[in-house]
Amino acid sequence: MSEIASTIDVFLKAAKANPSIELLIIKSGTAVRSLTTQNYVQGIASGARPDTSITRIRVKTAIPDQVANSASLASKLSRFVDKVDEKGRVTISSSGATSVSVVDPYQYRDEVVAAIVEEVNAVTDALGPEYVAIIKGLDRQVYWDRKGNIDLAFSLPYTYEIIPNTLQSKWETPDY
Numbered sequence: 001m002s003e004i005a006s007t008i009d010v011f012l013k014a015a016k017a018n019p020s021i022e023l024l025i026i027k028s029g030t031a032v033r034s035l036t037t038q039n040y041v042q043g044i045a046s047g048a049r050p051d052t053s054i055t056r057i058r059v060k061t062a063i064p065d066q067v068a069n070s071a072s073l074a075s076k077l078s079r080f081v082d083k084v085d086e087k088g089r090v091t092i093s094s095s096g097a098t099s100v101s102v103v104d105p106y107q108y109r110d111e112v113v114a115a116i117v118e119e120v121n122a123v124t125d126a127l128g129p130e131y132v133a134i135i136k137g138l139d140r141q142v143y144w145d146r147k148g149n150i151d152l153a154f155s156l157p158y159t160y161e162i163i164p165n166t167l168q169s170k171w172e173t174p175d176y
Contacts, residue, residue, distance in 0.1 A: 003088030004055060008040045010085050011057065021080055026056040063100070063150050070149035074098045100150055105142045108154045113138055120160050127162065134170075135160045 012035065015021045023035040025043040033039065035057060043055045059077050067073065081094050120133045137158030144152045163170065 003090045004040070004044065004053065005037070006087035007084070007090045007092070008035070008037060008055075010087065011035070012037065014080065014084055018080065020061050021077075022060040024058040024060060026058055032058060060101070067150060073150065098149075100146055100152060102144055102152065105144060105154070108144075109142050109156075112142055112154050112156050116156060116158055123160075124162065130165055131162050132165045133160045133162055 011023055015023045024032045025035045025040055026032055027043045040055060043057070044053050045055070046052075047054045059081055061073060061077060063073065077098070078094060081092060084092055086092050116135065116138065120135055124131055124133050135158060137156060140157055142154055142156060144154045147153045
């Protein structure tokens with residue numbers, strides 16, 4: 001364990017020297033929190049052999065607003081990991097995979113809703129003033145999908161129905 005602790009210290013010192021790098025500990029495959037010298041043990045699990053232990057660390061950097069070459073971001077992370085000195089029997093290996101995470105996806109909600117309203121308005125404008133739309137789903141969670149190396153597409157699962165504006169009431173059957 002002391003070899004792992006020493007390597008964690010090296011990781012943390014390297015990240016402190018490079019403020020654009022953030023280190024996270026992955027516990028039980030899903031829980032992610034900032035890596036510290038106090039919490040790294042929470043991410044330690046049994047290795048493939050009885051005398052080994054493993055811990056998973058995520059190395060992260062912010063994506064700037066303008067990126068000319070997304071491969072340079074992945075290279076930056078790889079170079080950071082490659083420079084960390086392994087202590088004792090510790091072996092550092094990289095999965096080689098990069099992922100994109102979203103900080104506060106709720107901040108994109110207004111933009112997504114505005115795009116939905118724009119689409120629905122275009123349809124109702126084309127049909128004329130005698131039609132209105134009923135939109136459902138705008139209260140749902142914002143989702144995102146990766147589109148390319150670092151680009152994301154945000155969405156809300158919604159539906160809309162066009163009805164005549166002369167309709168006084170409308171019966172809805174619940175979706176079960």
